[in-house]
Amino acid sequence: MSLLSLVDEAIKLCKVEETKINENILQYREILRSLRPQQEDGKEIELTDDVEKDPDVQLEERREMKLLNRLLEKALRVRAGTAPQKDPQNCPGPKKEPVDTTQGKGRALTPGGTKGNKNGIKTTSKPITMDKKESKKYSASHLSWGGRGRMGHPVGHSGQGRASMIRSSVQMQKRSVVSSKGFPPQSSGKEVKQAGPPGPVSHDQGQSPQASSAHHQVEVSHRSAAATSFQPPKWDTVSVSHMEGMPKAHVISPPQNRAPTPLTKWISLRTKQSRLWDKVLALQSKPVAERSHFTERVKATFSREWPTSGSPADTGAQVDRLTQLCTDLSHCYQSERLLTGQTFRTSGTEPATCQKSEYESLLMLEGLEKMVADLRKHAGQLRKEWEAWDRWRRLKGEGAGAFCPVRSKGEWGDLSGVTPLPPTLTYTSQAELQEVERLRLRVGLLQQEVHLHQALSDTMVMPSAPGLPNPAVLRDIYSLLGEGGVMFPTLVLDTEPD
Amino acid sequence: MQRDKSVKAKEVIESLCKLLYSLGLECVPSAETFRRAKFNKGEDVVVEFWKLLHSVLLKTLLLECSCTTLSDLDSHVREALWQCGYGASWIVVTTAGLRPRSEVGSRELLVAFGWVLSSGSMLEALLRARSLELDILSLPPTISLSSPREGGSLGDVDGQGDLKEDGLLRRLQWQYGKLRFQWRRLLSIQEERARLLHQVLSSSTMPSTSTSQPSSDDHHSMCSTALKKEVERLQTLSQLLEAYLEWKRQEPLFWCWMDSVVDSQLSDLREEDTVENMSPVHQVVNRCFPYGYKDKEGLEQLDNMLLRLHTGLKDTYTRQNRKAQSVLQDAEELEEIERRVALRLHGLAESCTSTPTSGCCTYRPSLQGPQPLPNHHQPCRPGSVLPQACDGAVLPGKVSGTGTVMVQVQASSLIVKLQQREDFLLGELGQMRQAKRGQIQEKTASWLEGVGVVLIPPLPLKR
Numbered sequence: 001m002s003l004l005s006l007v008d009e010a011i012k013l014c015k016v017e018e019t020k021i022n023e024n025i026l027q028y029r030e031i032l033r034s035l036r037p038q039q040e041d042g043k044e045i046e047l048t049d050d051v052e053k054d055p056d057v058q059l060e061e062r063r064e065m066k067l068l069n070r071l072l073e074k075a076l077r078v079r080a081g082t083a084p085q086k087d088p089q090n091c092p093g094p095k096k097e098p099v100d101t102t103q104g105k106g107r108a109l110t111p112g113g114t115k116g117n118k119n120g121i122k123t124t125s126k127p128i129t130m131d132k133k134e135s136k137k138y139s140a141s142h143l144s145w146g147g148r149g150r151m152g153h154p155v156g157h158s159g160q161g162r163a164s165m166i167r168s169s170v171q172m173q174k175r176s177v178v179s180s181k182g183f184p185p186q187s188s189g190k191e192v193k194q195a196g197p198p199g200p201v202s203h204d205q206g207q208s209p210q211a212s213s214a215h216h217q218v219e220v221s222h223r224s225a226a227a228t229s230f231q232p233p234k235w236d237t238v239s240v241s242h243m244e245g246m247p248k249a250h251v252i253s254p255p256q257n258r259a260p261t262p263l264t265k266w267i268s269l270r271t272k273q274s275r276l277w278d279k280v281l282a283l284q285s286k287p288v289a290e291r292s293h294f295t296e297r298v299k300a301t302f303s304r305e306w307p308t309s310g311s312p313a314d315t316g317a318q319v320d321r322l323t324q325l326c327t328d329l330s331h332c333y334q335s336e337r338l339l340t341g342q343t344f345r346t347s348g349t350e351p352a353t354c355q356k357s358e359y360e361s362l363l364m365l366e367g368l369e370k371m372v373a374d375l376r377k378h379a380g381q382l383r384k385e386w387e388a389w390d391r392w393r394r395l396k397g398e399g400a401g402a403f404c405p406v407r408s409k410g411e412w413g414d415l416s417g418v419t420p421l422p423p424t425l426t427y428t429s430q431a432e433l434q435e436v437e438r439l440r441l442r443v444g445l446l447q448q449e450v451h452l453h454q455a456l457s458d459t460m461v462m463p464s465a466p467g468l469p470n471p472a473v474l475r476d477i478y479s480l481l482g483e484g485g486v487m488f489p490t491l492v493l494d495t496e497p498d
Numbered sequence: 499m500q501r502d503k504s505v506k507a508k509e510v511i512e513s514l515c516k517l518l519y520s521l522g523l524e525c526v527p528s529a530e531t532f533r534r535a536k537f538n539k540g541e542d543v544v545v546e547f548w549k550l551l552h553s554v555l556l557k558t559l560l561l562e563c564s565c566t567t568l569s570d571l572d573s574h575v576r577e578a579l580w581q582c583g584y585g586a587s588w589i590v591v592t593t594a595g596l597r598p599r600s601e602v603g604s605r606e607l608l609v610a611f612g613w614v615l616s617s618g619s620m621l622e623a624l625l626r627a628r629s630l631e632l633d634i635l636s637l638p639p640t641i642s643l644s645s646p647r648e649g650g651s652l653g654d655v656d657g658q659g660d661l662k663e664d665g666l667l668r669r670l671q672w673q674y675g676k677l678r679f680q681w682r683r684l685l686s687i688q689e690e691r692a693r694l695l696h697q698v699l700s701s702s703t704m705p706s707t708s709t710s711q712p713s714s715d716d717h718h719s720m721c722s723t724a725l726k727k728e729v730e731r732l733q734t735l736s737q738l739l740e741a742y743l744e745w746k747r748q749e750p751l752f753w754c755w756m757d758s759v760v761d762s763q764l765s766d767l768r769e770e771d772t773v774e775n776m777s778p779v780h781q782v783v784n785r786c787f788p789y790g791y792k793d794k795e796g797l798e799q800l801d802n803m804l805l806r807l808h809t810g811l812k813d814t815y816t817r818q819n820r821k822a823q824s825v826l827q828d829a830e831e832l833e834e835i836e837r838r839v840a841l842r843l844h845g846l847a848e849s850c851t852s853t854p855t856s857g858c859c860t861y862r863p864s865l866q867g868p869q870p871l872p873n874h875h876q877p878c879r880p881g882s883v884l885p886q887a888c889d890g891a892v893l894p895g896k897v898s899g900t901g902t903v904m905v906q907v908q909a910s911s912l913i914v915k916l917q918q919r920e921d922f923l924l925g926e927l928g929q930m931r932q933a934k935r936g937q938i939q940e941k942t943a944s945w946l947e948g949v950g951v952v953l954i955p956p957l958p959l960k961r
Contacts, residue, residue, distance in 0.1 A: 034723075301760075386793060481934040487956035
């Protein structure tokens, strides 16, 4: 039964590996997802930076904005009735994501949203849907906002889209109006077409100062200005209701310097980490004189008959390694022997190739013999070591209770040349990384296959002639041993007399 | 002067404790406990050190059973320490008998701990294990796939039994099929992972948008929980690496302090513990010791296999020698043949060593910035994350060579090596299978003829 258990174990190991890889994939996907929108923000920030560099600050506009801001705050408070809660500083982790809204989760926008939010959306859904032109315009910008690939229905969700647009633009403090409208180059064309008058207006507004409140107001006033060309009253209600839903709308001038975004933190941490790793890797190979001095001194306190170096665990590990090597060698030898026998018997037609293969196998056997001689020496040494250690081994029952067998874990110990710490693998392209990974896995799997084959050929012994096997059994054995179970031979009953 | 020394010692020990703690070790005693252990004072110190030793040894060695009470702890720790090659008097059985636990002082435990720390690269191994957990953007080792063969267990399966029981063979085939399916699955998801890993790595090299652009935190809060977790993990890892660097900086002082501990121990040496008086009790090699049996069996099996192999080779070799030597051949072909053979033998030898170049260890991948061609042959390490980090002062990136420590590996060279290994393994597998096919055909030829059945082997697949 141990053959089956071997294969079962191999399957289990593969499954474990699979779950690990799947876990990793999920983690990477999540990270990428959270990186992508921020990266897009990044793109827009870059774009808007140029716009904002214009130092034209219009004081009148600022005043207007402040007034408007105050009005809106009041309105929000009135509507929601929860004035003190809306602390923009808190930034509670409500899931106010434009992403969510764009997925058409409509009413149930965010758990962290306030009641006012919902109310607002409900009451404004009507005016929103009627405002087709507006929605078109915003859907365009909405589309351009994020290539998140979830906006399959820009028109239908334009309301939410707009809400999300506004919200996200509000939440990005340094954003100017331009960005809030989502002005990546590709959509700017559309916007310009559809919203002629607001165009230049927005531009002006976009040059407002960086004060967060100002931004919000700018954007709002811009919106109102834009809306004036279309349907002003609706816009007001819409904007107000939207404002409700955003505690952040309470821009009571939060501080300019917020905590860095997770993205930037992540990038900086990664660079820091790679720097640290470099230092660590450089340090690990430096010998420490005091340490070896200490080790020597402690060794001096051991008994004189204590073996001078190594340890029982090491010896055990080496025995394992040698056994594995020996198995490999013996299988290699067996197959060589069989093959030469076969070529000899079937060689009648091509003496040249036969000679070549004979020579090759001769060389191979020579090499094998050398390796075996080395191995024997090594094994002799190990046996002596083991005996030396064995003299110090404690008998069971002496001293204390049960013992546990101990095996040294892999790389711990004196395996020279093996880096315990992971070296850095530098690669240049995705294809390279994929190739490296593929090859590593492939080598591991091939190793597994080789082991299994060795086990199979050790256990499945062909019966001698008198014990005639079933043809089906023969077929199975042939396929398992000879083809790795992939293909099967055919057994044909030849009843025609020759 | 004394004050300075003791303060320094305390700092050093604290940095060690911090490192041990961040490595995930439990039961790390405080620096004060360490100091008190030196003077053999206090029962609680002893207990703490037993626990510490136990947790350290658990992590570094494969202890195959669990223990709860202190007395179990005692024997397990002693056994584990013996396995590590530590030979202090309180571990081994000498003519004076085994020292009971109560007599083992904290100073001895401290010295034992120092021993474990100094032999092998224990801290590095722990660091590596912990960093694997924390750094999800690293390439984990693939060693897990090939489990070590249990030498003795296969020998007792009755070969005949396989042939008689149809059901068994069918089940085996079925399982094999499942396994092959698993392999294919693994390869495909591995590709996906590598693709995603590359994307994540390349986005971490994006020019940072941190020009005071405080995007709000709850902007994508649901999605960024993954990022936040990653950030946390990275922070832990950075702390760990910093603790390690700090420790390495102060390491020499620690060993000096440990020297002083050994000094004080030697001064208190008991009569029975002197080097001369310690000699092993058992002079006889053959004993019934169940756990030593495993090793002994392994050795014997190894010897048997080697003997068989040796005799077999001798026979075959002498037979072949006569035939092949008499043939003259083309020099080029000879070379070709010799090269192939050398490659195969090298592959065989390599399979028992686990060098990092064989790709089975873990790596930290880093995307290389575009390099100008002339730099190709420079051994210096290119910038990994930020393109401008490429200055000679970073690292003397040593590559390969046995005995030198591998710090950096180029993907291209690794690919070449891995391909060689893959070719070797495929070649070996092919050889073995071919040999088996021939063997089966020959053995059954006469029987099949008698029954009138013809065995038609399947056509080889075009690979």
